[in-house]
Amino acid sequence: MSDGSLLEVLLNTLVPGDGADWPAAGSHGLAKKTREMAGLQPDGVKALDALLAMLPAGFEGQSQDEREHVLARIEGDAPEIFGAVLSATYTAYYTDPRIRDVIERLCGYENRPPQPLGYELPPFDESLLDQVKARGPIWRVVPET
Amino acid sequence: MSETADIVIVGGGAGGLAFAWAVADPRLKVVILERGDYVDQRRAPTLDAGWELAQQTRFNANPNIRAGSADHPVDDSGSPIKPAFFNAVGGSTVRWGAHFPRFRPSDFRPRTLDGVGNDWPLDYRELEPWYDLNDRMMGVAGLSGDPGNPPRRRRPCPPLPLCPATEKLAAGFDKLGWHWWPSDAAILTTGRAGRAPCNNCGPCGLGCPRYARASADIAYAGQARAKGVDIRTGATVTGIELSPPGNRVEALSYIDRDGGLNRVACAEAVIAGNGLGTARLLLDQRKIQHTLLGRGLMLHPTAIVTGVFDEPLASYRGAFAAALVSQEFYETDTARGFKRGFQMQVLRGQGPLTTAQGGYGTALPWGKQHAAAFTRSFGRTLSLTVTCDDLPERDNRIEIDANRTDRWGMPIPKMIYRLGKNTKSMLRFGIDRATEALTAAGADKINVTELSRAAGFHLMGTARMAEDERLGVTNRDGRVHGISNLTLADSSLFASAAPVNPTPTLQAIALRAGRAMRDRLGLAGAEPS
Numbered sequence: 051m052s053d054g055s056l057l058e059v060l061l062n063t064l065v066p067g068d069g070a071d072w073p074a075a076g077s078h079g080l081a082k083k084t085r086e087m088a089g090l091q092p093d094g095v096k097a098l099d100a101l102l103a104m105l106p107a108g109f110e111g112q113s114q115d116e117r118e119h120v121l122a123r124i125e126g127d128a129p130e131i132f133g134a135v136l137s138a139t140y141t142a143y144y145t146d147p148r149i150r151d152v153i154e155r156l157c158g159y160e161n162r163p164p165q166p167l168g169y170e171l172p173p174f175d176e177s178l179l180d181q182v183k184a185r186g187p188i189w190r191v192v193p194e195t
Numbered sequence: 196m197s198e199t200a201d202i203v204i205v206g207g208g209a210g211g212l213a214f215a216w217a218v219a220d221p222r223l224k225v226v227i228l229e230r231g232d233y234v235d236q237r238r239a240p241t242l243d244a245g246w247e248l249a250q251q252t253r254f255n256a257n258p259n260i261r262a263g264s265a266d267h268p269v270d271d272s273g274s275p276i277k278p279a280f281f282n283a284v285g286g287s288t289v290r291w292g293a294h295f296p297r298f299r300p301s302d303f304r305p306r307t308l309d310g311v312g313n314d315w316p317l318d319y320r321e322l323e324p325w326y327d328l329n330d331r332m333m334g335v336a337g338l339s340g341d342p343g344n345p346p347r348r349r350r351p352c353p354p355l356p357l358c359p360a361t362e363k364l365a366a367g368f369d370k371l372g373w374h375w376w377p378s379d380a381a382i383l384t385t386g387r388a389g390r391a392p393c394n395n396c397g398p399c400g401l402g403c404p405r406y407a408r409a410s411a412d413i414a415y416a417g418q419a420r421a422k423g424v425d426i427r428t429g430a431t432v433t434g435i436e437l438s439p440p441g442n443r444v445e446a447l448s449y450i451d452r453d454g455g456l457n458r459v460a461c462a463e464a465v466i467a468g469n470g471l472g473t474a475r476l477l478l479d480q481r482k483i484q485h486t487l488l489g490r491g492l493m494l495h496p497t498a499i500v501t502g503v504f505d506e507p508l509a510s511y512r513g514a515f516a517a518a519l520v521s522q523e524f525y526e527t528d529t530a531r532g533f534k535r536g537f538q539m540q541v542l543r544g545q546g547p548l549t550t551a552q553g554g555y556g557t558a559l560p561w562g563k564q565h566a567a568a569f570t571r572s573f574g575r576t577l578s579l580t581v582t583c584d585d586l587p588e589r590d591n592r593i594e595i596d597a598n599r600t601d602r603w604g605m606p607i608p609k610m611i612y613r614l615g616k617n618t619k620s621m622l623r624f625g626i627d628r629a630t631e632a633l634t635a636a637g638a639d640k641i642n643v644t645e646l647s648r649a650a651g652f653h654l655m656g657t658a659r660m661a662e663d664e665r666l667g668v669t670n671r672d673g674r675v676h677g678i679s680n681l682t683l684a685d686s687s688l689f690a691s692a693a694p695v696n697p698t699p700t701l702q703a704i705a706l707r708a709g710r711a712m713r714d715r716l717g718l719a720g721a722e723p724s
């Protein structure tokens with residue numbers, strides 16, 4: 051199996067989606083981007099290659115549960131390597147415009163940058179503070195020096 | 196190149212720019228030497244779909260990860276809390292949340308009141324007019340009348356609003372009978388010349404293309420230049436030259452962006468490089484032998500408690516760090532088992548990528564659980580910091596490693612820091628209180644980060660002020676004892692940490708010190724009003 055295919059299987063194991071709204075990361079074509087994202091971290095590509103090398107022969111033919119079991123063991127044995135790869139995977143996935151469309155549809159978070167539109171800025175409702183004000187000062191008075 | 200200036204300021208951040216503006220005068224040649232560049236906030240990363248990626252890379256708060264062209268490495272292997280600062284005109288205020296609290300009067304007297312730490316040679320009343328002036332310059336939104344603090348003037352503009360998530364939390368605090376108040380924030384809610392009001396977008400830490408969120412470059416740099424201040428970027432100071440017998444600064448040397456070595460002779464030298472940078476420069480030069488230099492490093496050890504709510508709250512909307520605070524546990528109560536106190540500050544939810552990566556804690560679970568975990572968390576979280584006052588322990592310090600140098604030939608600074616017993620007790624107590632508050636607000640799941648490793652953004656106390664030169668590196672005006680013309684103007688001067696963001700206080704000190712220098716130079720200037 052090529053490195054690209056193995057990486058796809060790895061990504062599908064880490065982010066398998068839900069079979070409905072959320073696609074699996076590997077099948078979604080994010081292998082190349084994940085490698086690019088790993089390159090943004092110090093030693094990120096090295097971590098990705100190291101993790102791929104730790105996968106046992108036949109990994110790609112295992113069930114999701116079996117693959118998760120393998121990865122959980124690697125996570126315990128090499129947490130820094132695993133963490134770097136997971137971070138790169140999440141970065142590739144959650145910056146993908148098609149995933150952002152899913153987020154917009156399911157969560158209402160618009161697929162656009164925060165600026166320039168932003169959001170409405172309503173006025174502060176001062177009546178919320180009635181109870182706090184009624185209590186009176188709580189700061190510590192310090193004698194003048 | 197060799198030249199002469201009246202005043203040379205090292206560092207164009209929050210303190211250096213405020214000082215420069217306060218001291219500037221057409222009759223003076225004032226030069227700022229800033230190792231970084233201007234950041235064009237009109238083109239902030241929040242205008243781009245890849246904004247969360249920028250947050251982790253070129254806008255990462257940790258200089259070791261960011262590794263930009265103006266950054267030097269920091270050896271942080273001796274500290275569980277990692278450094279966070281930004282090298283640019285405006286300094287770390289380019290990369291901040293603009294939470295803008297003042298110290299309380301008791302923060303200036305911890306030794307007298309509680310028998311710990313150090314008293315300041317200044318008090319709140321003396322700094323108050325400088326706080327007020329700085330509020331106007333930066334542009335502060337807030338609400339006067341906070342029962343947790345002394346009465347203060349009407350804020351320059353009304354407070355930022357709460358949101359559905361923070362309203363729940365406010366109700367939780369009310370249920371417990373605890374203090375809360377909308378944050379003072381250096382964020383405009385009404386426009387002013389050249390600056391539009393906030394549009395509630397959220398990730399203030401990446402710069403603000405509307406200039407609603409203040410930073411020292413936006414608030415001070417233009418006005419300082421208009422008064423004749425020469426701000427030089429890409430200028431890394433590498434040397435301090437003292438005239439014999441070593442009690443006066445003769446000149447500073449710096450490397451420019453082309454690699455050229457320059458010398459500026461000066462009548463007055465000012466250093467404003469924060470508690471790490473200032474200590475590093477002075478320790479490297481070995482011109483100041485004070486035993487406290489570099490010692491007593493104070494951070495704000497911070498726990499983060501996150502509540503997950505079972506309904507969508509769009510908690511990513513609104514200034515991420517400037518909603519409300521609770522100062523219920525701010526003052527000493529010895530029954531709690533520690534001295535001094537902490538503030539709880541709201542942090543709103545984050546973008547999709549940051550949510551998946553764990554936000555302020557650990558990453559969301561991977562595998563089959565991941566999609567459900569994301570849907571369950573995104574837009575539904577709210578966090579409380581437990582921001583602890585810190586005591587100036589002598590062994591917590593900045594050192595330099597003479598055997599390792601950066602690209603400018605300067606020794607690498609080392610952060611050496613451990614949590615004290617008092618702080619550990621405070622963190623434990625504070626985590627329980629924050630959990631209580633979020634539970635009262637209706638959160639049905641709580642995640643705890645017992646110590647935020649990334650929270651090394653407030654670097655204080657490494658050249659603290661005291662009138663007695665045995666007890667401090669500088670006097671109350673930031674003048675270094677034993678050197679007739681060297682002033683410090685940053686958080687290295689702090690005698691105590693308080694449990695709040697230091698920027699308003701360090702800027703008030705810098706403004707006051709700038710005015711004091713004008714007085715010494717015989718230049719007229721009205722008192723702040």
